[in-house]
Amino acid sequence: MKDGWAQTVLGAVDAADLGITLAHDHVLMDGSFMYVDPPDSVDQHLADEQITLDNRGWVAYHWTSSHHNVHLDSEDVAIAELRRFVAAGGRTVVDPTNKGLGRDTEPLVRIAKETGAHIIVGSGYYLGGTHPRDMSDRAVDSIAEEIVTDIQIGISDTNVRAGLIGEIGCTYPWLPNEKKSLRAAVAAQAETGAPLMVHPGRDPMSPVEIVEIVDQEGGDLNRTIICHIDRTCTDRTWLRDMAATGCYLEYDLFGNESSWYPPNPGIDMPSDAERMEVVLWHFEQGLEDKVLLSHDIATKHRLHAYGGLGYDHLLTNVVPRLLQRGLSEAEVNTLIIDNPAQIFGFASADRSL
Numbered sequence: 001m002k003d004g005w006a007q008t009v010l011g012a013v014d015a016a017d018l019g020i021t022l023a024h025d026h027v028l029m030d031g032s033f034m035y036v037d038p039p040d041s042v043d044q045h046l047a048d049e050q051i052t053l054d055n056r057g058w059v060a061y062h063w064t065s066s067h068h069n070v071h072l073d074s075e076d077v078a079i080a081e082l083r084r085f086v087a088a089g090g091r092t093v094v095d096p097t098n099k100g101l102g103r104d105t106e107p108l109v110r111i112a113k114e115t116g117a118h119i120i121v122g123s124g125y126y127l128g129g130t131h132p133r134d135m136s137d138r139a140v141d142s143i144a145e146e147i148v149t150d151i152q153i154g155i156s157d158t159n160v161r162a163g164l165i166g167e168i169g170c171t172y173p174w175l176p177n178e179k180k181s182l183r184a185a186v187a188a189q190a191e192t193g194a195p196l197m198v199h200p201g202r203d204p205m206s207p208v209e210i211v212e213i214v215d216q217e218g219g220d221l222n223r224t225i226i227c228h229i230d231r232t233c234t235d236r237t238w239l240r241d242m243a244a245t246g247c248y249l250e251y252d253l254f255g256n257e258s259s260w261y262p263p264n265p266g267i268d269m270p271s272d273a274e275r276m277e278v279v280l281w282h283f284e285q286g287l288e289d290k291v292l293l294s295h296d297i298a299t300k301h302r303l304h305a306y307g308g309l310g311y312d313h314l315l316t317n318v319v320p321r322l323l324q325r326g327l328s329e330a331e332v333n334t335l336i337i338d339n340p341a342q343i344f345g346f347a348s349a350d351r352s353l
Helices: 041-048 056-061 075-087 105-115 133-137 140-152 176-192 205-216 236-244 272-284 313-324 329-344
Strands: 005-008 011-014 092-095 118-123 164-169 196-199 224-226 248-251 291-293
Touching: 005 118, 041 056, 075 105, 092 329, 105 118, 118 140, 133 176, 140 176, 164 176, 176 196, 176 205, 196 205, 205 224, 205 236, 236 248, 236 272, 248 272, 272 291, 272 313, 291 329, 313 329
Parallel strands: 092 118, 118 164, 164 196, 196 224, 224 248, 248 291
Antiparallel strands: 005 011
């Protein structure tokens, strides 16, 4: 999209200037919704402890059971972490933190200025458990209008505009308000041309049903991203069929190397090696133009400050391994530069929308 542009928290930029882009990572976030008590009652005291070297291993394994871990709440830490990403060659972070996840644009503006990173922030609503109490009473048109305002005018009476719709949260089976939220998001996409990012439920049928609704409601599947593919489905026929719909498939859990997946103990989280294997398969099938990569950092233990791999992991560790496995530099750039510029860029010549 040579003539496209993208909307960051500091204003519109040429999509070609997004550079190396993390398609899905949280900079600041209130993750209290994901907290669950430790599975073993004898570990209950660990839930209230700060992260230290003594308990960091436990936190990494039970990352949803630490109150301290589920909040990205330090502006100073965010600045230090994103500086490492920029130093590694990174340029843009797409932060799909929206309603219910503690979205706050003011510190994001300061962080972008301090680090030199482009930050693209999201709009809309996450999972049903984070929805406001009046969500059941609201009409689809009202929710859609709110999203359009975020994109065209500004978020919460600021001049900071959202650059994407998402991540729109869906569980499986669906909650009624989540379907309403998605329909509103699709209506807003149709009006604004914004990219739509959807968090599917943890079942292969969830993305299938999401795609059906986006299509039925008049959305643009070529402007739609399905998140967390690496924890939802690795069946190759399923992947081929999903890519054929036109939507982008986002492998956004790089750096999450623990096979134990607390939100869904019934499956094993794949390793980075397995993620790279399926990424290479996309190239073999000619489907690489629909792939996005990221880490979905949403907890402290994934940051360098708390013993994690940080926002630069994809560049520092994964890209060299992809090159070793046979991808060319141009092919890698397709994944981390070209594809993000295509999906996060707006085609309209009017940057005021």
